[in-house]
Amino acid sequence: MTETPVIEVxxxxxxxxxxxxxxxxxxxxxxxxxxFLGLLGPNSAGKTTFTSIICGLISPTSGTVRIxxxxxxxxxxxxxxxxxxVPQEIALYSGLTVKENIYFYGHMMGYHxxxxxxxxxxxxxxxxxxxHLSKLILHCSGGIKRRVNLISGIIHDPELLILDEPTLGVxxxxxxxxxxxxxxxxxxxxxIIYTTHYMKEAEQLCSRVNIIDHGLLIADGTxxxxxxxxxxxxxxxxxxxxMTGRDLRD
Amino acid sequence: MKKFLAILKxxxxxxxxxxxxxxxxxxxPAVLLVIITFTQxxxxxxxxxxxxxxxxxxxxxxxxxxLVRDLTSGGYFNFIILGxxxxxxxSILDGKCQIAxxxxxxxxxxxxxxxxxxxxxxxxxxxxxxxxxxxIIFLYDPAIxxxxxDAVIMPINSLVQLTAVKVLMTKYTEDVNKTVKQHSSDFSAxxxxxxxxxxxxxxxxxxxxxxxxxxxxxxxxxEGSEIQLPFSPxxxxxxxxxxxxxxxxxxxxxxxxxxxxxxxxxxxxxxxxIVIPLAGSIINEKNHGTxxxxxxxxxxxIEVVAAxxxxxxxxxxxxxVFLMSVGKYIMPLLGEQSSIDFGVNIPALFLALIxxxxxxxxxxxxxxAFASTHGQAATFGSVMVVILALLGGIFVPVHMLPDxxxxxxxxxxxxxxxxxxxxxxxxxxxxxGIWPEVFLLTGFFILSIVLAVRVFKKH
Numbered sequence: 173m174t175e176t177p178v179i180e181v182x183x184x185x186x187x188x189x190x191x192x193x194x195x196x197x198x199x200x201x202x203x204x205x206x207x208f209l210g211l212l213g214p215n216s217a218g219k220t221t222f223t224s225i226i227c228g229l230i231s232p233t234s235g236t237v238r239i240x241x242x243x244x245x246x247x248x249x250x251x252x253x254x255x256x257x258v259p260q261e262i263a264l265y266s267g268l269t270v271k272e273n274i275y276f277y278g279h280m281m282g283y284h285x286x287x288x289x290x291x292x293x294x295x296x297x298x299x300x301x302x303x304h305l306s307k308l309i310l311h312c313s314g315g316i317k318r319r320v321n322l323i324s325g326i327i328h329d330p331e332l333l334i335l336d337e338p339t340l341g342v343x344x345x346x347x348x349x350x351x352x353x354x355x356x357x358x359x360x361x362x363x364i365i366y367t368t369h370y371m372k373e374a375e376q377l378c379s380r381v382n383i384i385d386h387g388l389l390i391a392d393g394t395x396x397x398x399x400x401x402x403x404x405x406x407x408x409x410x411x412x413x414x415m416t417g418r419d420l421r422d
Numbered sequence: 423m424k425k426f427l428a429i430l431k432x433x434x435x436x437x438x439x440x441x442x443x444x445x446x447x448x449x450x451p452a453v454l455l456v457i458i459t460f461t462q463x464x465x466x467x468x469x470x471x472x473x474x475x476x477x478x479x480x481x482x483x484x485x486x487x488x489l490v491r492d493l494t495s496g497g498y499f500n501f502i503i504l505g506x507x508x509x510x511x512x513s514i515l516d517g518k519c520q521i522a523x524x525x526x527x528x529x530x531x532x533x534x535x536x537x538x539x540x541x542x543x544x545x546x547x548x549x550x551x552x553x554x555x556x557x558i559i560f561l562y563d564p565a566i567x568x569x570x571x572d573a574v575i576m577p578i579n580s581l582v583q584l585t586a587v588k589v590l591m592t593k594y595t596e597d598v599n600k601t602v603k604q605h606s607s608d609f610s611a612x613x614x615x616x617x618x619x620x621x622x623x624x625x626x627x628x629x630x631x632x633x634x635x636x637x638x639x640x641x642x643x644x645e646g647s648e649i650q651l652p653f654s655p656x657x658x659x660x661x662x663x664x665x666x667x668x669x670x671x672x673x674x675x676x677x678x679x680x681x682x683x684x685x686x687x688x689x690x691x692x693x694x695x696i697v698i699p700l701a702g703s704i705i706n707e708k709n710h711g712t713x714x715x716x717x718x719x720x721x722x723x724i725e726v727v728a729a730x731x732x733x734x735x736x737x738x739x740x741x742x743v744f745l746m747s748v749g750k751y752i753m754p755l756l757g758e759q760s761s762i763d764f765g766v767n768i769p770a771l772f773l774a775l776i777x778x779x780x781x782x783x784x785x786x787x788x789x790x791a792f793a794s795t796h797g798q799a800a801t802f803g804s805v806m807v808v809i810l811a812l813l814g815g816i817f818v819p820v821h822m823l824p825d826x827x828x829x830x831x832x833x834x835x836x837x838x839x840x841x842x843x844x845x846x847x848x849x850x851x852x853x854x855g856i857w858p859e860v861f862l863l864t865g866f867f868i869l870s871i872v873l874a875v876r877v878f879k880k881h
Contacts, residue, residue: 227718252720263711280719324715 177241178332178363179203179226184235186221186387195221197387198235203365205331208358210378210395211367212412215421218387219367223334226365227257239332253281256330260337260367262317263324264309270320271296271305274327281328295323298353318342322350326357333357336367351377371409381408385416442798450805457812457827473574473821474500476510476522476561483530484593485556489585493523496581499574507561514563514669515849520821521574522561522669523582529662532556533586536661537594557663558582564668565844567683570819571666579664586662681760685749686843690778690836691816692745693738697786697803700734704790705799713878723875731783731871738779767852774842774856777863781835784870791874810836838862 186196195218203209213219224230225237228248237244239251264273278288296302299319322338339347358364368374374381375395383391391398398411405411477493479486494501504510510522533556560575707713716726749762793799814836820828831837842859845851
């Protein structure tokens, strides 16, 4: 890990027109190259708004966002090629096969021919999908869909990978496989932002954790530091509850 | 019972809060009801319908003048009086009227030739065309469907025949009365003569009695001198030749038929039904998150939208080719006598096809952008296509519709498409003839795409 910033967010504010809701109230976060950042927070804390701005899906109301040392101003431009997104929902084409979906996202990232076959083939092998390539996504199990969803986000070896609850609803075997692969990616230099509600996952995977609540950054540090700084807390889950409270959220 | 009431409450709330669903259930059927009712009214040509009929009286004599008076006083159609048949032809080509009744020069003179014809004279067998007979020409818009053209021409033709009989009988009665008057005059003169009463026995008041007799006889003969006959003697044959002629700019051979009008119109109707798969595909992408995911990829909006448009544009073109092939090859096998004539202006056909396909695709994109469920898109899309088709003259020609509906129909892309296709297939127009429709269709496409992209970005 170096001190080169991949993401620099300063005083980020996002107000939604119409509802008047302020999702982010001046957040400043810097993510360095090679970090594995866990982005935690209760429901409606502002996590999705934050990642949506980083991915260029929505524009901030105010504040600055620099990705790979470039102001994005709502448009990522060429930086899109360096970012991978694995959304929480299975964002795949149900009428296409496993292979067609993977190749489609590969093409979108600018890979074709042998290079694409090589990249896709390697991931297909790692995630053990060889026997399912010609199946329509519509007819695949939840586990296969999750794997294809992940491959589609990493087929281009992104420098920055954003994962939104990639292990939602998956069995322990697949979860372990995903963890293993993400750790390997991180070791090779990929910066990862990992959104999850599973505190154990964050504790196990992340080199650093940010907790967001009510649109504000309320904690920033390594899992170990956060646990030791909060007296009486034995794990990240307890830290999380202590900082965000036990009230139910929207 | 409590469970039932709870479920009832749940379903009621869900229904009441589903505004788009309610709009589909209440507003769209109301719109359909109004438009279909007016359209059905338009199916029977009348003064309420927007159809305009031009009259040209080149005869300017008894027959022409009476016919113009009879037609315009009938109050059944909307008539406009024009000076020459060239003006009438141009008015039809410009879409200002759909049919013209032309009373040629010397029509009255020709009609009166029947007065001197003897029974058995060829001039009396009037069904077959003959130069000796008066003639009427019906000029019509080649784009008008046969059933509607016939529905207008038939009653007018009946009135033409009736007027001809009336004019002829009036003239004949005048001639008869002239002769009778002459005979009456001769008879009166004879009555005035003194020798008329010769041989009558003497009587003290003989002179006064004879005078009274003379006066009474004069009165009796005078009464018989102004005889009017009924106007409808039992003529079984038409006494005026009727010619129907499509209005054309040039003299190319042209035989309009039902396929030439219907196939392009219903192809266009089918094209707009692309709204269902296209909007469905967009809703799938929105619901499955693929649309959002693609936006994070290094690919521009233009590429994403253009690819989708291209696919559905090709589908529209294939629909056109398929339905045209059905019209050309399958319909004759099923006994249809007519056939589609492809001897049309190809650049104009290409433009009409592409602009219509773009408009249909744009409409589908827009519905897909605004709708949030498949149900909304399918119901709204299909009902809207039917409404736009009704307004667009797919089922009943636009000029047959009442004024209000006809004015509203200007906003229907299906009307522009129908006009463009009929321009190419029925009126044999070139690019210059259909450019306003091509411009509107393309403009509608651009507007739809701009709106759709704005909605996509907003979401």
